[in-house]
Each structure stands twice: as C-alpha cells, then as structure tokens.
Amino acid sequence: MNQVITQPPLRTETAKASHTPKTPTRRRSSRKDRISLGGYVGRAVVWLLVAFNIFLLVWMVLTSIRDTRDIARDPLGIPAVPFWENYSTAWNTGGFGTAAINSVIATLISSLLVVAIAAPAAYVLAKSTRKLSSTFTLLFVLGLGVPGQVLLVPVYIMMAKFQDISHLKMINSIQGLILVMVGLGIPFTVFLLAGFFRSLPVEIEEAAAIDGSSGIRTFIQIVLPLARSGLVTAFMLAVISGWNETLFSLVLLTTSENRTLPIALLAFLDQAQFNGADWGGLFAGIVMVVTPVLALFIWLGRRIVEGMTVGISK
Amino acid sequence: MATPVLPLARGRNTARPRAGMSAIERSRRRLFWPMLAPALILMILFYLVPIIFAGWLSLNEWDGINELKWVGLDNYIRLSKDPVFIGSIINTLKILFIVGIVTFVFAFGLTMILRDMMGKKFVRSVLFFPTLINAMVFGIFAGFLFSPSGPVNKLLLLVGVQDPPKWLAQDNLFNMIMIVMIWSATGYFTTIIMSAVDQIPAYYYEAAGLDGAGPWTKFRHVTLPLAWDVISVCAVLWTMSSVKVFELILVFGGSTAKPPPTSTWSTALYVFQAAFGSGGDREFGISAASAIVSLVLVTVLTIGLRRMLRRDAVEI
Incomplete structure (x- = not known):
C-alpha cells in the first residue's frame, strides 16, 4: 500500500521536470489542460440544470402571489402587484392553516421522541461488546430496507385494534400519526446515531467511569453533549421525513381538521377536479410544504447532506 | 515476546484498560436492556409484528368488517x-x-x-x-x-x-x-x-x-x-x-x-x-x-x- 501511494508523485515530479520547466504554474496549467470541448459542454449542462432548479423555486414563489386568472393566461409571467390573497385563501378556506399547524405539531413531537428513544438504544448498540448487540444492530439495519407499503395495512389494523382496546383515539388523530411516525422512524435514527456514537472516543467514558460516574450519568452528562451534532442531524432528518410523510397520513387521517400539509395538498387537488383549479391557492399551499424544508436546508445544509450520505458510505 | 521489555509493556497496557473497561462494561451491561428496550419494542411493534401479520393476512380474505376467511394461496x-x-x-x-x-x-x-x-x-x-x-x-x-x-x-x-x-x-x-x-x-x-x-x-x-x-x-x-x-x-x-x-x-x-x-x-x-x-x-x-x-x-x-x-x- 505504501508503495502505491508514494510511487505516483515521484513519477509525476520527474516527468514534470523533464517536460515543463515552469513548475510554479503546474497546477493551473494541468487544470486548464483538462478542460476539453466536452468539459465545456458538460459545464454548460450543469449550469443549465442549476438554473432550471433555481428557476423552479423562484417560479413557485412568484406564481403563489399571482391571481389565478393571471396564471392561467400566462403561466410563466411575473406578478405586477403581489396578490397575497392566495395565502389567506389557502390558509383559511383551503384548509392549509389547520394542516400547517398539525404538520408542525406532528413533525416536531415525533422527531423529538424518535431521537429520544433511538439515542440510548444506538448508544448501547454502538458501545456494547455483547454478541446480542450485533444481532439487534442487524435487526435495525434490516428495518431500513422494509418498504412502507408492507407495513401499511397491518399497522392500520393494529392501530384500529389498539384504539378499540385503549379507547385512545388512534385512527384519524394526530397522536396516532405521531406514534406511527416514531415507530417507523426508529431504524433509520438508530442506524444514524449508532454511527455517531461509534466515532466518539472511548477514553472519555473510561475517564468518567474511573472518576466514579455511573453509566447513566456518563451517558446523559458526557456522551450526549459530545454527540450533540449527531443528535441535531438525526433530529433534522426526522423533521424532514416527518414533514413529507404521505402514505401513512393519507390512510390514518380522514377528516379535514386532522390533515397534515401533504394531505391537505392532495385534498386541494381533488377539489380542483370539481371546482376548476385554483392555481394561486395551490401554489401558496406548495410554498407552505416546500419552504420550511428549504429553509432548514439553507440553514443546516451541510449537516443534512452529511447525515444522508456519510453514514451510508461506511 | 522475545525481548523482556515488550511483554512487560504489553502487560501494563492491557491491565490498565481492562480495569477501566470492566467497570464501564459492568455498568453498560446493567444499562443494556433499559436503554435498548423502548426502541426495540417499537421495532417489534412497527416492523416485526406487522410483517408477520401481513404474511398471515395475505392468506386470508378480509374487507375489515366481515369475518376473516382463510383462502390459502388464492x-x-x-x-x-x-x-x-x-x-x-x-x-x-x-x-x-x-x-x-x-x-x-x-x-x-x-x-x-x-x-x-x-x-x-x-x-x-x-x-x-x-x-x-x-x-x-x-x-x-x-x-x-x-x-x-x-x-x-x-x-x-x-x-x-x-x-x-x-x-x-x-x-x-x-x-x-x-x-x-x-x-x-x-x-x-x-x-x-x-x-x-x-x-x-x-x-x-x-x-x-x-x-x-x-x-x-x-x-x-x-x-x-x-x-x-x-x-x-x-x-x-x-x-x-x-x-x-x-x-x-x-x-x-x-x-x-x-x-x-x-x-x-x-x-x-x-x-x-x-x-x-x-x-x-x-x-x-x-x-x-x-x-x-x-x-x-x-x-x-x-x-x-x-x-x-x-x-x-x-x-x-
């Protein structure tokens, strides 16, 4: 391995020396050399794609503040005067107001719970040397691969049964949805956090143990603060997936006062089928679905990207 | 192994952590189940049981209201x-x-x-x-x-x-x-x-x-x-x-x-x-x-x- 690493640069030096005398600009020139015609075309395509993605977002926001008739006449136009009424229509009569509140409640509570429940489990799985722990780790990893639709019908029936037994409202209620979102989010969050805990140095816990700190105190006072960035990432990813959850919400939530945003959006589309499309209101609703996630991404993008990709390449 | 210095150093290196490890290991063992249980229970309730339930349900005919009817592989x-x-x-x-x-x-x-x-x-x-x-x-x-x-x-x-x-x-x-x-x-x-x-x-x-x-x-x-x-x-x-x-x-x-x-x-x-x-x-x-x-x-x-x-x- 050592040889492989050291050899190429050596050869580079000698080769460069014999061919090009001006070593200071070496990096620049080699970089320039690499851009061929294909390279330029490639870059143009990339920037076009970037422009298209940004255009979509700008267009979405602009369309949401235009009058529906205006949109129908010229779908790509720019609003002369902002038409904010779309938002009040969507919020009040379109059902997006209740839905937004429901979405915020369901997403925040379920994300907090899933991190709170997954963190201790991830910690013991990451640090324990028991044979059992690798079996359980495998169980959580396998859970990652189970498509949601496999669980759809059984979970729905189980929730209905649980409602019958406990007399707690589970079907068509936000608390029922929260429970389902927590349950379904466990494998990913455990998997993600176990990776973070594994990367924490074991010496700190040893030091804490030698100083007489109990296991649970070490976990709460030493390990959790150290893993804060991991916990924040896990929370953010739970928020994003909770905010976008559609399949189970669609089945579990049936009446308008319990809808979450994706379901309100679907209901709004259904209505458009009968009343003609209220594009302005629809786009206002879409902005409500997209903006929080986009804001999170702009704010904590690096963490989100790392959480979604780094754990995977290991 | 060959030189007398090495085993000595090695012995010291392993002995110390082991003492520390065992204390951690002991408290970890005590905490293993309490810390794992909530997530594990959810995992069982929302993944294992539903999959088994789906498997069983797939061998039945059911509309959610009437009695379940066994149909095998139909x-x-x-x-x-x-x-x-x-x-x-x-x-x-x-x-x-x-x-x-x-x-x-x-x-x-x-x-x-x-x-x-x-x-x-x-x-x-x-x-x-x-x-x-x-x-x-x-x-x-x-x-x-x-x-x-x-x-x-x-x-x-x-x-x-x-x-x-x-x-x-x-x-x-x-x-x-x-x-x-x-x-x-x-x-x-x-x-x-x-x-x-x-x-x-x-x-x-x-x-x-x-x-x-x-x-x-x-x-x-x-x-x-x-x-x-x-x-x-x-x-x-x-x-x-x-x-x-x-x-x-x-x-x-x-x-x-x-x-x-x-x-x-x-x-x-x-x-x-x-x-x-x-x-x-x-x-x-x-x-x-x-x-x-x-x-x-x-x-x-x-x-x-x-x-x-x-x-x-x-x-x-």
Missing part, C-alpha cells in the same frame, strides 16, 4: 393473473433499472464534471435539494408545466414546434414520471458518489494522465474501481427507495379524486389502492399479498445486486 394466484399487478411490478422494475442506471450515469457524469469546477459545493447543494422535497410537489409542477396549453408547449411553439408530443397522454405518462425521478434523484447520488471520489488522491489521476490516459480511461481505471464500494451501497439504497415510490405517481398529471391510470402504478400504489383505494372495496388480503410480494422483491433484488457487485469488486 390471493397470490389472483395477483399472478392480475394484469394491473404484473404491470405494477414491471413499472417498479423499470424504476429500479432504467431510472437507476440513467441516474447513476448522470451522477457519475456530474461528478466528473464537478470534480474540478468552480462553485461545485453550490452546484451540489442546488442539485441535492429536490431529494428533500415531497415528490408530490414535482408531480403537480409537471402536470402544470406540461399541460397541453402549458408553458412548455408555449415555449416550444416559440421555437417553431407546432405539434409537441402529448406529454401527459397515458402512453407517455410513465416515461414522464421516470424523467422527473431521474431529475430528483441525480443530485442525491451525485453527492454520495462525489464524497467517495473526493477521497481519491489527485496524484492517481496525474499519474494516469502521464501514462497517457484520457478522461474515459481515467474514469474506467481510477475512479470506478476506487469508488466501487460506494457504488454498490448506492445500488442497494436505490433498490430500497425505488420500491417505495408512491407520492409522485399518486399525483402525477392531475389529482387523486380518481386514482391515477393503472398503467403507471407501482407496487406501492397497488398496495394502497387495493386496501384504501377510491374504488370502495377494501381488500386487505390482496393488499397484504401484494405487499409481501414487494417485500420479497426488494429482498431478492438487494441480495442479488450485492452479490453481483461484490463479485466485480474482487477484480480490483
């Missing part, structure tokens, strides 16, 4: 004769292979272009964001942009295309869905592959360049082999997410007051429609059976892909 036989279900499997496989391969080719192309490009972090972020947004939104966008008198056709008219393709006609609908999927997935896989490619030392490329390798040879003999592990993980990841595709198809090209045309259904949509579709009948047994088929599908494909890709990796 549901599976019915599925095998249902053209809509077969179609949904084919669509899912199309998503897996066609969308998957095109996305990977794009992701690699983008990685190679972005590798030494100005503003690559910005580009990567912009291309990544569609992954985070509910795919439903893109379904609505596409329905709006590609409608017969929509912006795309108007733009085409400007450049002289009098007779644009019928984007949202039934025959084209699934292709449009696949294009939107490619667009939204490319950024995510570009990011993963880029993080792997970024770890390849630059002098490998320089060395290859000096040996006369062009861009393709560099890609083939440096990038591909060194990023292979990540590629195989990506393939597994894509397999798992391709079987889940739901929202995009549900809303594509219109609304849900009536279900989307059956020609675009994926397995997820089939499961949903059979149990909760607007058709009225709740066929939990059929739905569970199709769910089990999709679970088997994802398992077989994942194992198969891993095997296939692992064998190739040995060559390197």
Whole structure:
C-alpha cells in the first residue's frame, strides 16, 4: 500500500521536470489542460440544470402571489402587484392553516421522541461488546430496507385494534400519526446515531467511569453533549421525513381538521377536479410544504447532506 | 515476546484498560436492556409484528368488517393473473433499472464534471435539494408545466414546434414520471458518489494522465474501481427507495379524486389502492399479498445486486 501511494508523485515530479520547466504554474496549467470541448459542454449542462432548479423555486414563489386568472393566461409571467390573497385563501378556506399547524405539531413531537428513544438504544448498540448487540444492530439495519407499503395495512389494523382496546383515539388523530411516525422512524435514527456514537472516543467514558460516574450519568452528562451534532442531524432528518410523510397520513387521517400539509395538498387537488383549479391557492399551499424544508436546508445544509450520505458510505 | 521489555509493556497496557473497561462494561451491561428496550419494542411493534401479520393476512380474505376467511394461496394466484399487478411490478422494475442506471450515469457524469469546477459545493447543494422535497410537489409542477396549453408547449411553439408530443397522454405518462425521478434523484447520488471520489488522491489521476490516459480511461481505471464500494451501497439504497415510490405517481398529471391510470402504478400504489383505494372495496388480503410480494422483491433484488457487485469488486 505504501508503495502505491508514494510511487505516483515521484513519477509525476520527474516527468514534470523533464517536460515543463515552469513548475510554479503546474497546477493551473494541468487544470486548464483538462478542460476539453466536452468539459465545456458538460459545464454548460450543469449550469443549465442549476438554473432550471433555481428557476423552479423562484417560479413557485412568484406564481403563489399571482391571481389565478393571471396564471392561467400566462403561466410563466411575473406578478405586477403581489396578490397575497392566495395565502389567506389557502390558509383559511383551503384548509392549509389547520394542516400547517398539525404538520408542525406532528413533525416536531415525533422527531423529538424518535431521537429520544433511538439515542440510548444506538448508544448501547454502538458501545456494547455483547454478541446480542450485533444481532439487534442487524435487526435495525434490516428495518431500513422494509418498504412502507408492507407495513401499511397491518399497522392500520393494529392501530384500529389498539384504539378499540385503549379507547385512545388512534385512527384519524394526530397522536396516532405521531406514534406511527416514531415507530417507523426508529431504524433509520438508530442506524444514524449508532454511527455517531461509534466515532466518539472511548477514553472519555473510561475517564468518567474511573472518576466514579455511573453509566447513566456518563451517558446523559458526557456522551450526549459530545454527540450533540449527531443528535441535531438525526433530529433534522426526522423533521424532514416527518414533514413529507404521505402514505401513512393519507390512510390514518380522514377528516379535514386532522390533515397534515401533504394531505391537505392532495385534498386541494381533488377539489380542483370539481371546482376548476385554483392555481394561486395551490401554489401558496406548495410554498407552505416546500419552504420550511428549504429553509432548514439553507440553514443546516451541510449537516443534512452529511447525515444522508456519510453514514451510508461506511 | 522475545525481548523482556515488550511483554512487560504489553502487560501494563492491557491491565490498565481492562480495569477501566470492566467497570464501564459492568455498568453498560446493567444499562443494556433499559436503554435498548423502548426502541426495540417499537421495532417489534412497527416492523416485526406487522410483517408477520401481513404474511398471515395475505392468506386470508378480509374487507375489515366481515369475518376473516382463510383462502390459502388464492390471493397470490389472483395477483399472478392480475394484469394491473404484473404491470405494477414491471413499472417498479423499470424504476429500479432504467431510472437507476440513467441516474447513476448522470451522477457519475456530474461528478466528473464537478470534480474540478468552480462553485461545485453550490452546484451540489442546488442539485441535492429536490431529494428533500415531497415528490408530490414535482408531480403537480409537471402536470402544470406540461399541460397541453402549458408553458412548455408555449415555449416550444416559440421555437417553431407546432405539434409537441402529448406529454401527459397515458402512453407517455410513465416515461414522464421516470424523467422527473431521474431529475430528483441525480443530485442525491451525485453527492454520495462525489464524497467517495473526493477521497481519491489527485496524484492517481496525474499519474494516469502521464501514462497517457484520457478522461474515459481515467474514469474506467481510477475512479470506478476506487469508488466501487460506494457504488454498490448506492445500488442497494436505490433498490430500497425505488420500491417505495408512491407520492409522485399518486399525483402525477392531475389529482387523486380518481386514482391515477393503472398503467403507471407501482407496487406501492397497488398496495394502497387495493386496501384504501377510491374504488370502495377494501381488500386487505390482496393488499397484504401484494405487499409481501414487494417485500420479497426488494429482498431478492438487494441480495442479488450485492452479490453481483461484490463479485466485480474482487477484480480490483
């Protein structure tokens, strides 16, 4: 391995020396050399794609503040005067107001719970040397691969049964949805956090143990603060997936006062089928679905990207 | 072992941590179950039990109201004769292979272009964001942009295309869905592959360049082999997410007051429609059976892909 690493640069030096005398600009020139015609075309395509993605977002926001008739006449136009009424229509009569509140409640509570429940489990799985722990780790990893639709019908029936037994409202209620979102989010969050805990140095816990700190105190006072960035990432990813959850919400939530945003959006589309499309209101609703996630991404993008990709390449 | 100094040093090194470890280990053992239990219980309740329940339900006929009726493998036989279900499997496989391969080719192309490009972090972020947004939104966008008198056709008219393709006609609908999927997935896989490619030392490329390798040879003999592990993980990841595709198809090209045309259904949509579709009948047994088929599908494909890709990796 050592040889492989050291050899190429050596050869580079000698080769460069014999061919090009001006070593200071070496990096620049080699970089320039690499851009061929294909390279330029490639870059143009990339920037076009970037422009298209940004255009979509700008267009979405602009369309949401235009009058529906205006949109129908010229779908790509720019609003002369902002038409904010779309938002009040969507919020009040379109059902997006209740839905937004429901979405915020369901997403925040379920994300907090899933991190709170997954963190201790991830910690013991990451640090324990028991044979059992690798079996359980495998169980959580396998859970990652189970498509949601496999669980759809059984979970729905189980929730209905649980409602019958406990007399707690589970079907068509936000608390029922929260429970389902927590349950379904466990494998990913455990998997993600176990990776973070594994990367924490074991010496700190040893030091804490030698100083007489109990296991649970070490976990709460030493390990959790150290893993804060991991916990924040896990929370953010739970928020994003909770905010976008559609399949189970669609089945579990049936009446308008319990809808979450994706379901309100679907209901709004259904209505458009009968009343003609209220594009302005629809786009206002879409902005409500997209903006929080986009804001999170702009704010904590690096963490989100790392959480979604780094754990995977290991 | 040979010199007296080594064993002594080793003995001290192992003795100390062991004392510390055992204290930690003991308290860890005490905490193992209390800390694991809540997550484990949820895992059992929301994954293990439902899967077993789905398996049992798939052998029964049930509408949720009347008595459950044991039908054995009848549901599976019915599925095998249902053209809509077969179609949904084919669509899912199309998503897996066609969308998957095109996305990977794009992701690699983008990685190679972005590798030494100005503003690559910005580009990567912009291309990544569609992954985070509910795919439903893109379904609505596409329905709006590609409608017969929509912006795309108007733009085409400007450049002289009098007779644009019928984007949202039934025959084209699934292709449009696949294009939107490619667009939204490319950024995510570009990011993963880029993080792997970024770890390849630059002098490998320089060395290859000096040996006369062009861009393709560099890609083939440096990038591909060194990023292979990540590629195989990506393939597994894509397999798992391709079987889940739901929202995009549900809303594509219109609304849900009536279900989307059956020609675009994926397995997820089939499961949903059979149990909760607007058709009225709740066929939990059929739905569970199709769910089990999709679970088997994802398992077989994942194992198969891993095997296939692992064998190739040995060559390197």
